Amino acid sequence: MAVDREQVLKEAAALLTRRATTSMDEIARAAGISRATLHRHFAGRDALIKALEEQGIAQFAQAVDRARLAEGDAVGALRRLIGETEPHAAMLAFLSTENQLFEGGEINAGWLELDARISALFRRGHEEGDFRIDLSPAWLTEALYGLIGAGAWAVHEGRVARNDLNHSIAELLLGGIRRSMEK
Amino acid sequence: MAVDREQVLKEAAALLTRRATTSMDEIARAAGISRATLHRHFAGRDALIKALEEQGIAQFAQAVDRARLAEGDAVGALRRLIGETEPHAAMLAFLSTENQLFEGGEINAGWLELDARISALFRRGHEEGDFRIDLSPAWLTEALYGLIGAGAWAVHEGRVARNDLNHSIAELLLGGIRRSMEK
Amino acid sequence: MAVDREQVLKEAAALLTRRATTSMDEIARAAGISRATLHRHFAGRDALIKALEEQGIAQFAQAVDRARLAEGDAVGALRRLIGETEPHAAMLAFLSTENQLFEGGEINAGWLELDARISALFRRGHEEGDFRIDLSPAWLTEALYGLIGAGAWAVHEGRVARNDLNHSIAELLLGGIRRSMEK
Amino acid sequence: MAVDREQVLKEAAALLTRRATTSMDEIARAAGISRATLHRHFAGRDALIKALEEQGIAQFAQAVDRARLAEGDAVGALRRLIGETEPHAAMLAFLSTENQLFEGGEINAGWLELDARISALFRRGHEEGDFRIDLSPAWLTEALYGLIGAGAWAVHEGRVARNDLNHSIAELLLGGIRRSMEK
DNA sequence: TATGAATGAGTCTTCATTCAT
DNA sequence: AATGAATGAAGACTCATTCAT
Numbered sequence: 001m002a003v004d005r006e007q008v009l010k011e012a013a014a015l016l017t018r019r020a021t022t023s024m025d026e027i028a029r030a031a032g033i034s035r036a037t038l039h040r041h042f043a044g045r046d047a048l049i050k051a052l053e054e055q056g057i058a059q060f061a062q063a064v065d066r067a068r069l070a071e072g073d074a075v076g077a078l079r080r081l082i083g084e085t086e087p088h089a090a091m092l093a094f095l096s097t098e099n100q101l102f103e104g105g106e107i108n109a110g111w112l113e114l115d116a117r118i119s120a121l122f123r124r125g126h127e128e129g130d131f132r133i134d135l136s137p138a139w140l141t142e143a144l145y146g147l148i149g150a151g152a153w154a155v156h157e158g159r160v161a162r163n164d165l166n167h168s169i170a171e172l173l174l175g176g177i178r179r180s181m182e183k
Numbered sequence: 184m185a186v187d188r189e190q191v192l193k194e195a196a197a198l199l200t201r202r203a204t205t206s207m208d209e210i211a212r213a214a215g216i217s218r219a220t221l222h223r224h225f226a227g228r229d230a231l232i233k234a235l236e237e238q239g240i241a242q243f244a245q246a247v248d249r250a251r252l253a254e255g256d257a258v259g260a261l262r263r264l265i266g267e268t269e270p271h272a273a274m275l276a277f278l279s280t281e282n283q284l285f286e287g288g289e290i291n292a293g294w295l296e297l298d299a300r301i302s303a304l305f306r307r308g309h310e311e312g313d314f315r316i317d318l319s320p321a322w323l324t325e326a327l328y329g330l331i332g333a334g335a336w337a338v339h340e341g342r343v344a345r346n347d348l349n350h351s352i353a354e355l356l357l358g359g360i361r362r363s364m365e366k
Numbered sequence: 367m368a369v370d371r372e373q374v375l376k377e378a379a380a381l382l383t384r385r386a387t388t389s390m391d392e393i394a395r396a397a398g399i400s401r402a403t404l405h406r407h408f409a410g411r412d413a414l415i416k417a418l419e420e421q422g423i424a425q426f427a428q429a430v431d432r433a434r435l436a437e438g439d440a441v442g443a444l445r446r447l448i449g450e451t452e453p454h455a456a457m458l459a460f461l462s463t464e465n466q467l468f469e470g471g472e473i474n475a476g477w478l479e480l481d482a483r484i485s486a487l488f489r490r491g492h493e494e495g496d497f498r499i500d501l502s503p504a505w506l507t508e509a510l511y512g513l514i515g516a517g518a519w520a521v522h523e524g525r526v527a528r529n530d531l532n533h534s535i536a537e538l539l540l541g542g543i544r545r546s547m548e549k
Numbered sequence: 550m551a552v553d554r555e556q557v558l559k560e561a562a563a564l565l566t567r568r569a570t571t572s573m574d575e576i577a578r579a580a581g582i583s584r585a586t587l588h589r590h591f592a593g594r595d596a597l598i599k600a601l602e603e604q605g606i607a608q609f610a611q612a613v614d615r616a617r618l619a620e621g622d623a624v625g626a627l628r629r630l631i632g633e634t635e636p637h638a639a640m641l642a643f644l645s646t647e648n649q650l651f652e653g654g655e656i657n658a659g660w661l662e663l664d665a666r667i668s669a670l671f672r673r674g675h676e677e678g679d680f681r682i683d684l685s686p687a688w689l690t691e692a693l694y695g696l697i698g699a700g701a702w703a704v705h706e707g708r709v710a711r712n713d714l715n716h717s718i719a720e721l722l723l724g725g726i727r728r729s730m731e732k
Numbered sequence: 733t734a735t736g737a738a739t740g741a742g743t744c745t746t747c748a749t750t751c752a753t
Numbered sequence: 754a755a756t757g758a759a760t761g762a763a764g765a766c767t768c769a770t771t772c773a774t
Binding site: 509537 | 569570645681683684685687688689691692694695696698699700702703708709713716717720721722724
Binding site: 399400401402403406 | 754755756757758
């Protein structure tokens with residue numbers, strides 16, 4: 001019976017990632033509580049979204065921390081990043097979608113920082129000669145989000161096995177980014 | 184003054200692909216007609232979304248046709264596909280997220296066909312030895328959608344120049360898919 | 367193609383008698399013309415209703431005239447009245463329903479006059495000793511309308527044969543009204 | 550404050566039986582609740598009408614039960630039926646006119662049963678020699694409804710005293726049905 | 733604390749009516 | 754004269770939120 005904040009957030013993330021217009025009622029029902037109780041946990045819809053966002057950013061930040069982006073070469077760091085991030089793929093997809101939706105509002109500071117850290121990794125890859133220089137860090141960052149989101153969806157739809165996801169994303173991204181040894 | 188269905192659909196697409204909750208009133212105003220007239224053109228919100236969906240799929244189908252996926256080698260075909268598809272990126276993103284395309288169990292038949300044609304291209308690339316075989320056609324198809332969506336967003340946000348988009352997506356994707364000549 | 371006022375009124379009567387909320391669109395379609403044309407024939411919904419009412423009252427008035435209520439004994443006069451009125455039963459039902467609906471508005475003068483003429487017949491029946499005096503003229507008038515309406519419906523539903531209607535109404539009403547010869 | 554379904558239905562019945570186009574807003578206000586709350590009690594207008602229909606039929610069924618149609622002679626049974634039914638006259642009129650009771654092909658089963666029970670009473674009257682055989686049970690049933698409706702209206706308009714209504718209907722109907730002792 | 737009940741605000745939808753051709 | 758197109762006004766419906774228990 002005791003459904004705590006975490007549980008609710010988890011359900012909300014799953015639903016809102018799929019459809020940003022999911023109603024409070026649907027979220028409450030999915031979490032097994034009443035609408036009124038949902039409102040007691042979170043002051044309102046905006047507060048729920050915000051909490052979700054913050055939780056997601058926190059999770060993502062931890063994943064990025066664990067990936068130790070500054071250590072070793074950029075290729076290894078990117079592999080670690082994908083490995084750590086992939087479990088949170090759905091949440092990450094939600095975050096990037098949300099940011100798209102909140103065109104007007106300011107973007108969360110924590111998110112901007114993560115964005116910057118990931119961009120920095122790609123920049124390091126450029127500088128150290130590991131990554132092609134014709135693909136900008138900004139684009140590679142977006143592409144990473146896009147591939148992770150696509151991967152989460154593909155798994156959800158049963159088109160890709162969960163165990164293959166890490167490999168699928170990393171190989172696709174790295175294969176492209178890695179300066180090919182051709183010639 | 185004569186605002187026809189096409190005009191209205193175009194405006195609706197522009198608005199709804201940016202914000203799925205755009206109201207009928209906003210759409211009507213953007214199209215320069217009254218809400219009642221909008222309802223004369225499309226029986227209701229659902230009908231409008233459906234029409235949009237069909238138009239989008241039709242546009243996408245034409246783009247795929249123009250790409251002549253069966254001609255030449257798979258690499259060239261994929262480049263053409265990206266080139267032709269990229270202008271419809273926003274619509275593609277809309278189709279694959281906020282609408283009922285994948286809901287209610289009934290996936291649009293036209294969409295399934297397109298999906299199949301694109302998968303076939305990746306399969307051809309495998310068979311002809313151009314693409315890595317450890318990345319499945321299904322995954323590559325999803326990844327393509329993901330990258331196109333990410334690209335549209337990156338352009339929208341000013342992180343990638345519109346003129347670079349085609350190159351950015353194609354190089355990233357192909358670089359990864361192409362069997363590297365390393366060693 | 368040339369659908370004239372009469373035709374339209376006839377269709378409108380048929381529909382509105384059945385359901386007072388029938389829309390202008392339904393009426394127009396039933397009459398085989400466009401909504402706009404319907405509005406050219408009749409200034410608006412109220413005007414249509416009014417025209418219908420007036421036509422109905424005119425028809426009813428002619429029927430009452432033909433019944434020569436003042437001639438012969440009251441029983442014969444009532445038989446004639448029913449005989450003449452019955453073909454217009456649906457319209458009569460519409461009229462009494464309409465008057466019920468227009469609680470606020472004033473009742474049509476023509477209708478009041480007809481009401482008065484019919485009441486007078488029942489009063490004559492009382493005075494001449496043909497009708498029971500415990501049933502007031504006002505009630506008998508309402509009862510006559512009620513039975514004619516019920517008869518129209520019963521015929522429409524196939525529960526009474528059109529040819530039996532006249533007899534069914536007259537016998538039921540007269541059998542009751544006629545001072546019984548019992549004792 | 551606690552306005553329950555029953556209360557709401559009662560108000561709705563009062564309003565809708567007088568004017569079939571009464572808006573949800575008016576009904577809600579009459580019941581002392583908001584439109585939204587009205588929609589919580591009844592999923593929509595159709596649901597409200599349907600509930601009303603069912604309640605009306607249930608009330609009418611109880612009245613018919615109380616009349617014990619099978620007991621005593623048919624004349625007494627019919628008198629009891631009129632006495633019990635008359636208080637529900639407005640609802641009866643509503644049921645038989647403005648609603649979907651007879652539309653969409655699906656006549657309410659409960660209603661059909663009541664119709665059958667009343668018809669059976671008239672048939673018994675025929676078989677036991679109390680009622681004229683030239684007036685069919687089906688017609689007499691319709692006539693009964695018509696007279697009750699006319700009576701309700703006559704009372705509403707002040708043309709018949711409420712206390713006289715029972716007598717007025719019963720005498721008119723029975724006087725006609727009863728095999729006259731004439732000759 | 734948890735929730736059924738209630739609701740204000742806002743959106744969707746329909747209708748009678750008008751207008752331009 | 755007839756009609757397809759357009760619309761303001763009004764009603765139906767939904768949602769996030771609050772309240773009383």
